[in-house]
Structure formats: C-alpha cells, structure tokens
Amino acid sequence: MLEFLxxxxxDGLDLARKRDRKRQSRLRVQVGEAxxxxxxxxxxxxxxxxxxxxxxxxxxDVYDGSRHIAQCLIxxxxxxxxxxxxxxxxxxxxxxxxxxxxxxxxNGPVALLPKA
Numbered sequence: 001m002l003e004f005l006x007x008x009x010x011d012g013l014d015l016a017r018k019r020d021r022k023r024q025s026r027l028r029v030q031v032g033e034a035x036x037x038x039x040x041x042x043x044x045x046x047x048x049x050x051x052x053x054x055x056x057x058x059x060x061d062v063y064d065g066s067r068h069i070a071q072c073l074i075x076x077x078x079x080x081x082x083x084x085x086x087x088x089x090x091x092x093x094x095x096x097x098x099x100x101x102x103x104x105x106x107n108g109p110v111a112l113l114p115k116a
Contacts, residue, residue: 014082018049030061038062039083043091046072050084068094 005013018039027038029048040047041062048056055077062070071094076087 018082026065028063029056030063031056031058045085045087048084048086050079050082053084055084056086070094 027041027046029036029038029046036048036053038046038048046062056074057077058074060072060074061068062072070091072091073089074086075089078085
C-alpha cells in the first residue's frame, strides 16, 4: 500500500517510525566510550540505526537505561533498509550477585548461629 504514496511521503513516514522507536526504546549499546541506541533486541542479535552506528564487531555491553543487562560478542553485521543488523556469537546475561559454586537448598537455613 505504501508503494502508491509519493517518495517524499514514504521517506517522512520512515523517519517518523525511526524517531518513535528511538523514543520508546531505553536499550543502548556501549562500545568503549561510544553509545548507540538499540532499535530492536532478540536472542540472536540486535538492530541499530545504520546512519548513527559504524559496523560493530567484538565485545559490547547492552544497557536498559542505567542497568547493565548483557554482554554480547558480535560476529556479523549487515545493513538492511537503513538498519544495522548485528548477530551474536554469545550473549551473557549480567547477574546482580556473585555466581554460586554450590547448590543452595530452598528450605535451608539463612544463617548459622555459633555455639553459646
């Protein structure tokens, strides 16, 4: 249906869609000191604005606002319709506490009291 509209109108609609996605998304990618807004994130990759972002490769950090949510290794990126689509080799979720090296019983004691 959009193919019947004039090119200027289609370009304006695309620009408005990009602007709305940037406003709605709090997600961002940080590479060193550089920060880029994320348009879309899924299990195997993410999508960025190709006009704002260089081709990414390597380890990046993904944030939701100020909260660090993942560390990802980008191995492939391609430009499709003005969007930079990046694929992950691995994506590791960031946890708030240290990793446990033992199994914790749900009904176990919270703390042990010393002998009196």
